[in-house]
Amino acid sequence: MRIGQRKISVIKCFGLAATLLLLSLFGWWNAQHIRPVYAAGLDTDQELAGHPLDTGTTVEGGRTDMNASGFIFHYQIFGNKDNHEVAISGYEYNGQVEQDLILPATIKIDGETEPFTVVGVNGSVFSGCNYIKSVTFASTYKWIGAEAFKGCPIVSEGISFNDGMKEIRDRAFYGCPLLTKVTIKASTTSIGTGVFANCTMLNMIAVESGNQKYCAVNGVLYSKNMDMLIQWPAALTVGNSIDGTCYIGSATCPVRMICDKAFEGCKYLSTISGMYATVTTIGEQAFYGCTSLSKVKLPSTVTKIGNSAFAQCAPGLIIECDKGSVAENYAKNYGIRTSAICTVRFYDGGLLLKTEEVAVGGSATPPVLPERSGYTLTWSREYTNVQQNLDIYSSWKQNYTVTFKDAYSGQITEMKSYYGGSVTPPHWVRQGYILGWDTTAYTYVTKDLTVNAVWLVSMTDGVIEEERPQLGDTRTINNIIYKVTRTSKSDPRVQAVGCTKQTLTTLNIPSTVTFAGSNYKVTSIGVGAFRDMPKLTKVVIGAKMIKISKTAFYNCPKLKSITIKSKKLNSVGEKAFSKSYVKVRVNVPNSCLKKYKSYLLDGGLSSYAKVF
Secondary structure, three states, X not given: OHHHHHHHHHHHHHHHHHHHHHHHHHHHHHHHHEEEOOEXXXXXXXXXXXXXXXXXXXXXXXXXXXXXXXXXXXXXXXOOHHHOEEEEEEEEOOOOOOEEEEOOOEEOXXXXXXXXXXXXEOOOOOOOOOOEEEXXXXXXXXXXXXXXXXXXXXXXXXXXXXXXXXXXXXXXXXXXXXXXXXXEOOOOOXXXXXXXXXXXXXXXXXXXXXXXXXXXXXXXXXXXXXXXXXXXXOOOOHHHOOOOXXXXXXXXXXOOEEOOOOOOOOOOOOEEEEEOOOOOEEOOOOOOOOOOOOEEEOOOOOOEEOOOOOOOOXXXXXXXXXXXXXXXXXXXXXXXXXXXEEEEEEEEOOEEEEEEEEEOXXXXXXXXXXXXOOEEEEEOOOOOOOOOOEEEEEEEEEEEEEEEEOOOOOOEEEEEEEOOOOOOOOOOOOOXXXXXXXXXXXXXXOOOEEEEEEEOOOEEOOEEOOOOXXXXXXXXXXXXXXXXXXXXXXXXXXXXXEEOOOXXXXXXXXXXXXXXXXXXXXXXXXXXXXXXXXXXXXXXXXOOOOEEOOOOOOOOOOOOEEEEOOOOOOEEOXXXXXXXXXXXXXXXXXXXXXXXXXXXXXXXXOOOOEEO
């Protein structure tokens, strides 16, 4: 037992010695780092220590009433005490009246021969203070801490920065509801994010000439080289109007980054009509709380969008963006509606001629190029009913000559076409005969071509009887050329293969036609039969139609009305209705509505067309 007691006594002694040693070390550290500050004329023993922290805890120091308004300030030594610099770390105010706050330049501390210079305001010091209607900084102030005056009712142009102000930190004047204009001094070299965000009456930010870091254009704060848009005043009306639209950046204002909170609280803003192609980054909460913002158009150059960039905007906000872009993915992740835009680029060889943005399902307009002798300009891809980004290249196709001859009369007509194109044969008349042709190769030209007239009916003893046509024979009735596709007496059929008058405005394709006293069902429309008819506005298709071949009505830009009477249609070929009027109305039998709509869309009909 004695041995055990001795051990306990030794341990107690060692613990006491260790405790005394730690207390001595702490006392030495305190002497080096904590300094009492006594404001002139005040009896206080409060101690002041450490370096100021913008948003951290500050140690209250010497209090002094340096302001006739009745505010009492607390101070904190800033940096090395030998520099004789302090920052405001707190305040007291027991009044009930809004005051013009004039911040002191120096304070006198008891026991010190030299006054201490006040060089800054710590973070959050006056945040939410409801009694500051203006603030004036003495010439000694170099910085203002984060959220230092957040939410203060500073009126009009009530911030008076000094000529030596260097730094204004994040959200220093965030949400000051009565502030209308601020002027940044030439000396300022650092401005944080959201410094003046959500100041709902702020309509102008100015920057003194000579500032090397910042500039202002039309009331908007930018970095000096204008690659960063730092703050758009919340009450700024675009172009001194109230249209609520905004286009960000230009060739002379190459904005790369829209900073955090840059547009926060801009309640007048309704539309971002576009951004210049230099914009790559949209910061966090950049458009937060823009409650009227309902439409934003973002370019494909945007590769980074911060959290909550478009939070608390108008209900039903739509982001217009390129299909598959970062913006589209962002919108989907945040539950924002999108209106995808496709970019169509037209090239001539390797030269970019034109870039056009087209809404999905819309049509682009190709550029006009100088003519090339002996060639016709075509394009490598369709530019109607656009569904994705497209690169379209010019294709100069060689021209060919199609020569129509009549051995009987000696008539000759030459027509020009390009590779893959078609021509309309001449309409010659010979009494007692019906004109046909020995080939239909003129409907898809691949070379120079001669087409001979074939007169299908002869006269005997003054009586003209039309011979029964053979398979492949053609007849022209009411400007429509028909080709016999089936000769059986029980089910004779023809196909509409062309038109002799390309300037027709109305085309009526009947259910049947009569040849040599027999009725032939019109069951199909041939490849390219009525393509490139610039004035065609209305088409009626008869009740026996089964098939409409590819490119049948291709490039009929004024075709606005189509009626399909047939209930037997089972096929509409590729591009049959491509490049027709985008809002064409198509009337079909009610029982076939769903099926026919699918056929027609597969055949190139615009998604904006109405099928009913």
